[in-house]
Amino acid sequence: MNHRWQSRWLNGALILLIGFTVLLGGCQTSPATTTTSADAVYQQRSPSRDGIGKFYMGREIAQVMGHLGAGWLERPSREREEKPQALIKALDLKPTDVVADIGAGTGYFSFRISSLVPQGKVLAVDVQPEMLAIIEAIRQEKKVGNVETVLGSTTIPNLKAGSIDLALMVDAYHEFDHPREMMQAIAQALKPDGRVVLVEYRGENPLIPIKPLHKMTQRQVRSEMAAVGLTWLETKETLPQQHILFFGKQA
Template sequence: MESSSAVAAEQQLSNDVEAAADTSGYRLSTPQDPNGIGKYYQGRQIAHVMGHEGAEWLERGDRQEEERTDVLLRELKIKPTDVVADIGAGTGYFSFRISPLVPQGKVLAVDIQPEMIKYLSDHKAANNAQNVQPILSTVQNPNLPASSVDLVLIVDAYHEFDHPREMMRAIRNSLRPTGRVALVEYRGEDPNVPIKRIHKMTEAQARKEMEALGMVFVENIKSLPQQHLLIFRKS
Protein backbone atom coordinates (compact mmCIF):
# COMPACT_ATOMS: atom_id res chain seq x y z
CA MET A 1 0.00 0.00 0.00
CA GLU A 2 1.30 3.43 -0.91
CA SER A 3 2.07 5.85 1.90
CA SER A 4 -0.14 8.90 2.31
CA SER A 5 2.82 11.15 1.48
CA ALA A 6 3.45 9.27 -1.77
CA VAL A 7 -0.20 9.50 -2.75
CA ALA A 8 -0.21 13.21 -1.93
CA ALA A 9 2.93 13.76 -4.00
CA GLU A 10 1.46 11.87 -6.96
CA GLN A 11 -1.77 13.88 -6.73
CA GLN A 12 0.17 17.14 -6.57
CA LEU A 13 2.16 16.14 -9.66
CA SER A 14 -1.10 15.35 -11.47
CA ASN A 15 -2.53 18.72 -10.45
CA ASP A 16 0.60 20.52 -11.62
CA VAL A 17 0.43 18.81 -15.02
CA GLU A 18 -3.26 19.65 -15.36
CA ALA A 19 -2.84 23.30 -14.44
CA ALA A 20 0.35 23.99 -16.38
CA ALA A 21 0.15 25.88 -19.65
CA ASP A 22 2.80 25.18 -22.25
CA THR A 23 4.41 27.86 -24.39
CA SER A 24 1.76 27.37 -27.08
CA GLY A 25 -0.92 28.75 -24.77
CA TYR A 26 -2.67 25.44 -23.99
CA ARG A 27 -3.74 24.31 -20.55
CA LEU A 28 -5.51 21.17 -19.37
CA SER A 29 -7.84 21.41 -16.40
CA THR A 30 -11.19 20.30 -15.04
CA PRO A 31 -13.89 21.67 -17.36
CA GLN A 32 -15.53 24.80 -15.98
CA ASP A 33 -18.37 24.18 -18.43
CA PRO A 34 -19.67 20.64 -19.12
CA ASN A 35 -19.94 21.57 -22.80
CA GLY A 36 -16.17 22.04 -22.94
CA ILE A 37 -13.39 19.50 -23.44
CA GLY A 38 -11.27 20.48 -20.44
CA LYS A 39 -8.63 22.04 -22.68
CA TYR A 40 -8.01 25.78 -22.64
CA TYR A 41 -6.31 28.02 -25.18
CA GLN A 42 -5.25 31.54 -24.30
CA GLY A 43 -7.57 31.32 -21.30
CA ARG A 44 -10.63 30.13 -23.26
CA GLN A 45 -12.14 26.70 -22.77
CA ILE A 46 -12.57 24.84 -26.07
CA ALA A 47 -16.09 23.58 -26.83
CA HIS A 48 -17.11 20.10 -27.89
CA VAL A 49 -17.53 19.67 -31.65
CA MET A 50 -21.07 19.51 -32.96
CA GLY A 51 -21.27 16.15 -34.70
CA HIS A 52 -22.79 15.30 -38.05
CA GLU A 53 -25.95 14.39 -36.17
CA GLY A 54 -26.61 18.14 -35.97
CA ALA A 55 -26.76 18.56 -39.75
CA GLU A 56 -30.43 19.49 -39.72
CA TRP A 57 -29.70 22.48 -37.48
CA LEU A 58 -27.21 23.78 -40.02
CA GLU A 59 -29.85 23.62 -42.74
CA ARG A 60 -32.77 24.97 -40.68
CA GLY A 61 -35.23 27.00 -42.71
CA ASP A 62 -35.00 30.19 -40.68
CA ARG A 63 -31.20 30.36 -40.62
CA GLN A 64 -30.92 33.11 -43.25
CA GLU A 65 -33.41 35.31 -41.47
CA GLU A 66 -31.99 34.57 -38.02
CA GLU A 67 -28.30 35.04 -38.88
CA ARG A 68 -28.62 37.14 -42.07
CA THR A 69 -26.33 34.81 -43.93
CA ASP A 70 -27.13 36.74 -47.10
CA VAL A 71 -25.64 39.86 -45.52
CA LEU A 72 -22.57 37.91 -44.45
CA LEU A 73 -21.92 36.72 -48.00
CA ARG A 74 -22.36 40.24 -49.34
CA GLU A 75 -19.96 41.71 -46.79
CA LEU A 76 -17.22 39.24 -47.78
CA LYS A 77 -16.90 40.96 -51.18
CA ILE A 78 -15.90 37.75 -52.92
CA LYS A 79 -14.43 38.11 -56.41
CA PRO A 80 -15.32 35.73 -59.28
CA THR A 81 -11.77 34.38 -59.45
CA ASP A 82 -11.30 33.81 -55.70
CA VAL A 83 -10.30 30.54 -54.11
CA VAL A 84 -12.37 30.35 -50.92
CA ALA A 85 -11.79 27.83 -48.13
CA ASP A 86 -14.87 27.09 -46.03
CA ILE A 87 -13.49 25.63 -42.80
CA GLY A 88 -15.92 23.41 -40.91
CA ALA A 89 -18.07 23.32 -44.03
CA GLY A 90 -20.49 20.76 -42.62
CA THR A 91 -23.43 20.30 -44.99
CA GLY A 92 -22.07 22.96 -47.34
CA TYR A 93 -24.54 25.65 -46.32
CA PHE A 94 -21.99 28.34 -47.22
CA SER A 95 -19.91 26.34 -49.70
CA PHE A 96 -22.85 25.82 -52.05
CA ARG A 97 -23.90 29.47 -51.75
CA ILE A 98 -20.38 30.69 -52.46
CA SER A 99 -19.98 28.39 -55.46
CA PRO A 100 -21.89 30.59 -57.98
CA LEU A 101 -20.02 33.66 -56.72
CA VAL A 102 -16.66 32.21 -57.88
CA PRO A 103 -17.31 30.92 -61.42
CA GLN A 104 -13.62 31.28 -62.30
CA GLY A 105 -12.46 30.21 -58.85
CA LYS A 106 -13.34 27.38 -56.49
CA VAL A 107 -14.52 26.52 -53.00
CA LEU A 108 -12.45 24.24 -50.79
CA ALA A 109 -15.04 22.73 -48.44
CA VAL A 110 -13.07 21.49 -45.42
CA ASP A 111 -14.44 19.33 -42.64
CA ILE A 112 -13.01 16.93 -40.06
CA GLN A 113 -15.91 14.46 -40.23
CA PRO A 114 -15.97 11.87 -43.07
CA GLU A 115 -19.77 11.88 -42.88
CA MET A 116 -19.82 15.57 -43.78
CA ILE A 117 -17.36 15.05 -46.64
CA LYS A 118 -19.64 12.36 -48.05
CA TYR A 119 -22.65 14.68 -47.69
CA LEU A 120 -20.80 17.42 -49.56
CA SER A 121 -19.74 15.05 -52.34
CA ASP A 122 -23.23 13.60 -52.66
CA HIS A 123 -24.88 17.02 -52.95
CA LYS A 124 -22.52 18.74 -55.41
CA ALA A 125 -24.55 17.81 -58.48
CA ALA A 126 -27.89 18.81 -56.97
CA ASN A 127 -26.41 22.22 -56.16
CA ASN A 128 -24.75 22.58 -59.57
CA ALA A 129 -21.49 23.15 -57.70
CA GLN A 130 -18.74 21.38 -59.56
CA ASN A 131 -16.25 23.98 -58.33
CA VAL A 132 -16.76 22.80 -54.73
CA GLN A 133 -13.92 20.50 -53.64
CA PRO A 134 -14.52 18.60 -50.39
CA ILE A 135 -11.36 18.17 -48.28
CA LEU A 136 -11.06 15.93 -45.22
CA SER A 137 -9.17 17.76 -42.48
CA THR A 138 -7.30 16.56 -39.43
CA VAL A 139 -7.56 18.23 -36.04
CA GLN A 140 -4.27 20.02 -36.67
CA ASN A 141 -4.23 20.62 -40.42
CA PRO A 142 -6.99 21.61 -42.87
CA ASN A 143 -4.91 20.13 -45.72
CA LEU A 144 -5.09 23.26 -47.83
CA PRO A 145 -2.54 23.97 -50.57
CA ALA A 146 0.13 26.46 -49.53
CA SER A 147 -0.12 30.13 -50.55
CA SER A 148 -3.16 29.58 -52.73
CA VAL A 149 -6.27 30.77 -50.86
CA ASP A 150 -7.80 34.24 -51.19
CA LEU A 151 -10.38 33.95 -48.42
CA VAL A 152 -10.73 31.59 -45.48
CA LEU A 153 -14.22 31.56 -44.00
CA ILE A 154 -14.77 30.05 -40.53
CA VAL A 155 -18.39 30.25 -39.37
CA ASP A 156 -19.20 29.20 -35.79
CA ALA A 157 -16.49 26.53 -35.89
CA TYR A 158 -13.23 28.03 -34.63
CA HIS A 159 -14.27 27.85 -30.97
CA GLU A 160 -14.53 24.05 -31.39
CA PHE A 161 -11.02 23.54 -32.81
CA ASP A 162 -9.19 21.37 -30.27
CA HIS A 163 -5.84 22.45 -31.80
CA PRO A 164 -6.59 26.09 -32.72
CA ARG A 165 -2.94 27.15 -32.73
CA GLU A 166 -1.87 24.44 -35.17
CA MET A 167 -4.95 24.86 -37.36
CA MET A 168 -4.58 28.62 -37.65
CA ARG A 169 -0.88 28.34 -38.38
CA ALA A 170 -1.67 25.98 -41.27
CA ILE A 171 -4.51 28.25 -42.41
CA ARG A 172 -2.19 31.26 -42.35
CA ASN A 173 0.29 29.35 -44.51
CA SER A 174 -2.46 28.59 -47.03
CA LEU A 175 -3.18 32.27 -47.66
CA ARG A 176 -1.91 34.22 -50.62
CA PRO A 177 -0.02 37.41 -49.64
CA THR A 178 -3.26 39.38 -49.93
CA GLY A 179 -5.42 36.63 -48.44
CA ARG A 180 -7.96 37.22 -45.67
CA VAL A 181 -9.51 35.25 -42.83
CA ALA A 182 -13.17 35.93 -42.02
CA LEU A 183 -13.89 34.67 -38.51
CA VAL A 184 -17.59 34.52 -37.65
CA GLU A 185 -18.56 33.77 -34.05
CA TYR A 186 -21.59 34.51 -31.89
CA ARG A 187 -20.93 37.61 -29.81
CA GLY A 188 -19.66 36.66 -26.36
CA GLU A 189 -20.20 40.20 -25.08
CA ASP A 190 -23.95 40.04 -25.68
CA PRO A 191 -25.99 38.05 -23.12
CA ASN A 192 -29.06 38.42 -25.35
CA VAL A 193 -27.58 36.16 -28.03
CA PRO A 194 -29.39 32.86 -27.25
CA ILE A 195 -26.37 30.58 -27.51
CA LYS A 196 -24.49 28.77 -24.73
CA ARG A 197 -21.62 30.92 -23.47
CA ILE A 198 -18.96 28.39 -24.48
CA HIS A 199 -20.18 28.59 -28.08
CA LYS A 200 -19.64 32.36 -28.20
CA MET A 201 -16.48 34.50 -28.41
CA THR A 202 -15.69 38.10 -27.60
CA GLU A 203 -13.90 40.27 -30.10
CA ALA A 204 -11.06 40.74 -27.60
CA GLN A 205 -10.53 37.00 -27.18
CA ALA A 206 -10.65 36.34 -30.91
CA ARG A 207 -8.12 39.08 -31.60
CA LYS A 208 -5.86 37.80 -28.83
CA GLU A 209 -5.78 34.33 -30.35
CA MET A 210 -5.35 35.45 -33.96
CA GLU A 211 -2.69 38.04 -33.17
CA ALA A 212 -0.71 35.47 -31.17
CA LEU A 213 -0.04 33.78 -34.52
CA GLY A 214 0.91 36.93 -36.37
CA MET A 215 -2.47 37.65 -37.95
CA VAL A 216 -3.37 41.32 -38.24
CA PHE A 217 -6.83 42.56 -37.31
CA VAL A 218 -8.45 44.54 -40.12
CA GLU A 219 -12.01 45.23 -38.96
CA ASN A 220 -15.12 43.98 -37.22
CA ILE A 221 -17.98 44.29 -39.70
CA LYS A 222 -21.01 44.90 -37.50
CA SER A 223 -23.78 44.06 -39.94
CA LEU A 224 -24.91 40.74 -38.48
CA PRO A 225 -27.63 40.51 -35.82
CA GLN A 226 -25.92 37.98 -33.54
CA GLN A 227 -22.37 37.37 -34.71
CA HIS A 228 -19.03 39.07 -35.06
CA LEU A 229 -17.61 39.20 -38.57
CA LEU A 230 -13.91 39.68 -37.89
CA ILE A 231 -11.47 40.17 -40.75
CA PHE A 232 -7.78 39.34 -40.42
CA ARG A 233 -4.86 39.26 -42.83
CA LYS A 234 -1.29 38.05 -42.76
CA SER A 235 1.24 40.24 -41.00
Protein backbone atom coordinates in the same frame (compact mmCIF):
# COMPACT_ATOMS: atom_id res chain seq x y z
CA MET B 1 -34.42 29.62 -50.53
CA ASN B 2 -34.20 26.30 -52.39
CA HIS B 3 -34.27 23.30 -50.06
CA ARG B 4 -34.93 20.75 -52.81
CA TRP B 5 -31.72 18.82 -52.17
CA GLN B 6 -32.36 18.45 -48.44
CA SER B 7 -35.03 15.79 -48.83
CA ARG B 8 -32.65 12.84 -49.14
CA TRP B 9 -29.89 13.75 -46.73
CA LEU B 10 -31.39 16.12 -44.19
CA ASN B 11 -34.74 14.57 -43.25
CA GLY B 12 -35.99 14.71 -39.70
CA ALA B 13 -33.55 11.85 -39.02
CA LEU B 14 -30.73 14.40 -38.81
CA ILE B 15 -32.38 15.46 -35.57
CA LEU B 16 -32.70 19.20 -35.26
CA LEU B 17 -33.07 18.76 -31.52
CA ILE B 18 -29.54 17.34 -31.23
CA GLY B 19 -28.00 20.38 -32.90
CA PHE B 20 -30.26 22.62 -30.84
CA THR B 21 -29.09 20.98 -27.63
CA VAL B 22 -25.46 21.39 -28.61
CA LEU B 23 -25.71 25.11 -29.25
CA LEU B 24 -28.36 26.42 -26.86
CA GLY B 25 -28.50 26.42 -23.10
CA GLY B 26 -26.32 27.18 -20.14
CA CYS B 27 -22.71 26.51 -19.30
CA GLN B 28 -21.03 25.36 -16.10
CA THR B 29 -17.79 26.80 -14.79
CA SER B 30 -14.81 24.49 -14.49
CA PRO B 31 -12.80 24.22 -11.28
CA ALA B 32 -9.91 26.60 -10.72
CA THR B 33 -7.27 23.89 -10.41
CA THR B 34 -5.25 23.34 -13.58
CA THR B 35 -2.78 20.90 -14.97
CA THR B 36 -0.42 22.42 -17.53
CA SER B 37 0.33 20.25 -20.55
CA ALA B 38 3.86 19.63 -21.75
CA ASP B 39 3.07 21.88 -24.70
CA ALA B 40 2.44 24.85 -22.35
CA VAL B 41 0.25 26.42 -25.03
CA TYR B 42 -2.77 24.61 -23.65
CA GLN B 43 -3.95 23.90 -20.11
CA GLN B 44 -6.11 20.96 -19.07
CA ARG B 45 -8.79 21.26 -16.40
CA SER B 46 -11.93 19.40 -15.47
CA PRO B 47 -14.30 20.04 -18.38
CA SER B 48 -17.45 22.09 -18.03
CA ARG B 49 -20.68 20.63 -19.36
CA ASP B 50 -20.22 22.14 -22.81
CA GLY B 51 -16.42 22.18 -23.05
CA ILE B 52 -13.59 19.70 -23.46
CA GLY B 53 -11.57 20.89 -20.46
CA LYS B 54 -8.79 22.20 -22.69
CA PHE B 55 -7.99 25.89 -22.33
CA TYR B 56 -6.25 28.21 -24.80
CA MET B 57 -5.39 31.79 -23.89
CA GLY B 58 -7.88 31.66 -21.03
CA ARG B 59 -10.74 30.24 -23.11
CA GLU B 60 -12.17 26.76 -22.74
CA ILE B 61 -12.57 25.05 -26.12
CA ALA B 62 -16.17 24.06 -26.86
CA GLN B 63 -17.38 20.60 -27.69
CA VAL B 64 -17.75 19.88 -31.40
CA MET B 65 -21.20 19.60 -32.91
CA GLY B 66 -21.21 16.18 -34.58
CA HIS B 67 -22.74 15.23 -37.92
CA LEU B 68 -25.99 14.18 -36.20
CA GLY B 69 -26.60 17.89 -35.59
CA ALA B 70 -26.51 18.67 -39.32
CA GLY B 71 -30.20 19.56 -39.22
CA TRP B 72 -29.33 22.57 -37.05
CA LEU B 73 -27.10 23.94 -39.82
CA GLU B 74 -29.88 23.63 -42.38
CA ARG B 75 -32.78 24.86 -40.24
CA PRO B 76 -35.21 27.10 -42.19
CA SER B 77 -35.05 29.79 -39.48
CA ARG B 78 -31.35 30.36 -40.13
CA GLU B 79 -32.07 32.86 -42.90
CA ARG B 80 -34.06 35.01 -40.49
CA GLU B 81 -31.81 34.55 -37.46
CA GLU B 82 -28.38 34.94 -39.02
CA LYS B 83 -28.86 36.71 -42.39
CA PRO B 84 -26.34 34.50 -44.26
CA GLN B 85 -26.73 36.45 -47.49
CA ALA B 86 -25.67 39.61 -45.67
CA LEU B 87 -22.56 37.78 -44.49
CA ILE B 88 -21.72 36.60 -47.99
CA LYS B 89 -22.15 40.13 -49.35
CA ALA B 90 -19.80 41.45 -46.65
CA LEU B 91 -17.01 39.17 -47.92
CA ASP B 92 -16.58 41.24 -51.12
CA LEU B 93 -15.64 38.19 -53.16
CA LYS B 94 -14.04 38.35 -56.61
CA PRO B 95 -15.06 35.89 -59.37
CA THR B 96 -11.57 34.37 -59.35
CA ASP B 97 -11.27 33.87 -55.59
CA VAL B 98 -10.33 30.54 -54.05
CA VAL B 99 -12.28 30.29 -50.80
CA ALA B 100 -11.67 27.75 -48.05
CA ASP B 101 -14.81 27.11 -46.02
CA ILE B 102 -13.21 25.72 -42.85
CA GLY B 103 -15.58 23.62 -40.79
CA ALA B 104 -17.91 23.49 -43.77
CA GLY B 105 -20.42 21.13 -42.17
CA THR B 106 -23.18 20.44 -44.69
CA GLY B 107 -21.78 22.98 -47.15
CA TYR B 108 -24.36 25.60 -46.20
CA PHE B 109 -22.01 28.44 -47.14
CA SER B 110 -19.89 26.54 -49.65
CA PHE B 111 -22.75 26.20 -52.13
CA ARG B 112 -24.02 29.73 -51.59
CA ILE B 113 -20.55 31.11 -52.30
CA SER B 114 -19.73 28.87 -55.27
CA SER B 115 -21.84 30.82 -57.77
CA LEU B 116 -19.99 34.04 -56.82
CA VAL B 117 -16.57 32.60 -57.72
CA PRO B 118 -17.22 31.07 -61.16
CA GLN B 119 -13.56 31.34 -62.18
CA GLY B 120 -12.40 30.29 -58.72
CA LYS B 121 -13.54 27.55 -56.38
CA VAL B 122 -14.63 26.68 -52.87
CA LEU B 123 -12.69 24.18 -50.79
CA ALA B 124 -15.11 22.70 -48.28
CA VAL B 125 -12.91 21.58 -45.37
CA ASP B 126 -14.13 19.46 -42.47
CA VAL B 127 -12.71 16.86 -40.08
CA GLN B 128 -15.86 14.71 -40.20
CA PRO B 129 -16.09 12.37 -43.21
CA GLU B 130 -19.85 12.17 -42.67
CA MET B 131 -20.19 15.90 -43.30
CA LEU B 132 -18.04 15.68 -46.43
CA ALA B 133 -20.21 12.82 -47.69
CA ILE B 134 -23.26 15.08 -47.42
CA ILE B 135 -21.47 17.85 -49.31
CA GLU B 136 -20.34 15.48 -52.04
CA ALA B 137 -23.86 14.11 -52.48
CA ILE B 138 -25.27 17.63 -52.76
CA ARG B 139 -22.50 18.65 -55.15
CA GLN B 140 -23.32 15.78 -57.49
CA GLU B 141 -27.07 16.33 -57.26
CA LYS B 142 -26.76 20.07 -57.97
CA LYS B 143 -23.96 19.51 -60.53
CA VAL B 144 -21.70 22.12 -58.93
CA GLY B 145 -18.25 21.91 -60.48
CA ASN B 146 -16.30 24.36 -58.35
CA VAL B 147 -16.86 22.94 -54.86
CA GLU B 148 -14.22 20.46 -53.69
CA THR B 149 -14.24 18.56 -50.40
CA VAL B 150 -11.09 18.41 -48.27
CA LEU B 151 -10.66 16.15 -45.24
CA GLY B 152 -8.73 18.08 -42.61
CA SER B 153 -7.41 17.02 -39.23
CA THR B 154 -7.58 18.67 -35.82
CA THR B 155 -4.23 20.35 -36.43
CA ILE B 156 -4.13 21.15 -40.17
CA PRO B 157 -6.74 21.88 -42.86
CA ASN B 158 -4.72 20.07 -45.57
CA LEU B 159 -4.50 23.11 -47.84
CA LYS B 160 -1.52 23.93 -50.03
CA ALA B 161 0.69 26.85 -49.00
CA GLY B 162 -0.20 30.12 -50.70
CA SER B 163 -3.27 28.65 -52.37
CA ILE B 164 -6.32 30.51 -51.00
CA ASP B 165 -7.65 34.06 -51.18
CA LEU B 166 -9.99 33.74 -48.23
CA ALA B 167 -10.44 31.37 -45.28
CA LEU B 168 -13.95 31.52 -43.86
CA MET B 169 -14.91 30.06 -40.49
CA VAL B 170 -18.56 30.44 -39.52
CA ASP B 171 -19.30 29.44 -35.90
CA ALA B 172 -16.43 26.95 -36.11
CA TYR B 173 -13.23 28.37 -34.67
CA HIS B 174 -14.35 28.14 -31.03
CA GLU B 175 -14.53 24.32 -31.46
CA PHE B 176 -11.02 23.85 -32.89
CA ASP B 177 -9.20 21.26 -30.77
CA HIS B 178 -5.79 22.77 -31.66
CA PRO B 179 -6.58 26.40 -32.51
CA ARG B 180 -2.99 27.63 -32.64
CA GLU B 181 -1.77 24.88 -34.96
CA MET B 182 -4.84 25.19 -37.19
CA MET B 183 -4.56 28.94 -37.54
CA GLN B 184 -0.84 28.75 -38.25
CA ALA B 185 -1.57 26.26 -41.03
CA ILE B 186 -4.41 28.40 -42.37
CA ALA B 187 -2.15 31.46 -42.39
CA GLN B 188 0.40 29.49 -44.43
CA ALA B 189 -2.32 28.56 -46.92
CA LEU B 190 -3.15 32.22 -47.57
CA LYS B 191 -1.90 34.06 -50.61
CA PRO B 192 0.14 37.19 -49.71
CA ASP B 193 -2.98 39.38 -49.81
CA GLY B 194 -5.32 36.68 -48.53
CA ARG B 195 -7.83 37.22 -45.75
CA VAL B 196 -9.13 35.24 -42.80
CA VAL B 197 -12.74 35.81 -41.76
CA LEU B 198 -14.15 34.56 -38.48
CA VAL B 199 -17.86 34.73 -37.79
CA GLU B 200 -18.72 34.16 -34.13
CA TYR B 201 -21.73 34.85 -31.95
CA ARG B 202 -21.06 37.95 -29.87
CA GLY B 203 -19.69 36.89 -26.50
CA GLU B 204 -20.13 40.44 -25.21
CA ASN B 205 -23.91 40.11 -25.35
CA PRO B 206 -25.44 37.83 -22.67
CA LEU B 207 -28.87 38.15 -24.30
CA ILE B 208 -27.86 36.17 -27.39
CA PRO B 209 -29.34 32.72 -26.61
CA ILE B 210 -26.27 30.63 -27.39
CA LYS B 211 -24.15 28.69 -24.92
CA PRO B 212 -21.28 30.85 -23.62
CA LEU B 213 -18.58 28.51 -24.95
CA HIS B 214 -20.12 28.81 -28.42
CA LYS B 215 -19.73 32.61 -28.39
CA MET B 216 -16.57 34.72 -28.54
CA THR B 217 -15.77 38.32 -27.76
CA GLN B 218 -14.05 40.44 -30.37
CA ARG B 219 -11.19 41.03 -27.93
CA GLN B 220 -10.59 37.30 -27.49
CA VAL B 221 -10.65 36.60 -31.23
CA ARG B 222 -8.22 39.41 -31.98
CA SER B 223 -5.81 38.24 -29.27
CA GLU B 224 -5.81 34.66 -30.57
CA MET B 225 -5.27 35.73 -34.18
CA ALA B 226 -2.43 38.06 -33.18
CA ALA B 227 -0.73 35.07 -31.48
CA VAL B 228 -0.33 33.40 -34.89
CA GLY B 229 0.78 36.51 -36.76
CA LEU B 230 -2.54 37.65 -38.22
CA THR B 231 -3.37 41.35 -38.24
CA TRP B 232 -6.87 42.62 -37.56
CA LEU B 233 -8.23 44.53 -40.55
CA GLU B 234 -11.81 45.36 -39.59
CA THR B 235 -14.94 44.11 -37.87
CA LYS B 236 -18.32 44.34 -39.54
CA GLU B 237 -21.36 44.33 -37.29
CA THR B 238 -24.00 43.92 -39.98
CA LEU B 239 -25.38 40.61 -38.71
CA PRO B 240 -28.09 40.32 -36.04
CA GLN B 241 -26.07 38.23 -33.57
CA GLN B 242 -22.56 37.61 -34.89
CA HIS B 243 -19.29 39.48 -35.36
CA ILE B 244 -17.61 39.33 -38.79
CA LEU B 245 -13.88 39.75 -38.12
CA PHE B 246 -11.38 40.19 -40.96
CA PHE B 247 -7.65 39.46 -40.63
CA GLY B 248 -4.66 39.49 -42.94
CA LYS B 249 -1.04 38.42 -42.89
CA GLN B 250 1.42 40.72 -41.20
CA ALA B 251 3.56 42.60 -43.71
